[in-house]
Amino acid sequence: MSAMAKKAKNFKKSKTGLYVSLASTAFGGISVAKQIKMARKDNDFLRLADAAVSAAAIVTGLAILYRELKRLGDDDVLLG
Numbered sequence: 001m002s003a004m005a006k007k008a009k010n011f012k013k014s015k016t017g018l019y020v021s022l023a024s025t026a027f028g029g030i031s032v033a034k035q036i037k038m039a040r041k042d043n044d045f046l047r048l049a050d051a052a053v054s055a056a057a058i059v060t061g062l063a064i065l066y067r068e069l070k071r072l073g074d075d076d077v078l079l080g
Contacts, residue, residue: 018069025061032058 032054039047 015069015072018065018072022062022065022069025058025065028058029055 032051035047035051035054038044039051
């Protein structure tokens with residue numbers, strides 16, 4: 001396996017990979033916000049409950065990614 005392939009394989013464990021994961025997870029929050037808005041408009045309790053669970057999953061995911069980012073510190077795989 002070449003050095004470039006090894007770096008690409010460990011992308012998720014790098015700071016850049018974590019930032020990309022944080023951003024994509026945060027964009028999921030936009031979808032959940034729209035879902036909550038529609039559920040409130042339609043007075044649909046089941047959709048509102050689903051949106052609340054999704055929001056909790058997004059918050060948890062962001063917290064985990066933030067913890068990993070802090071834990072990674074300066075040991076960035078892609079930077080050397």
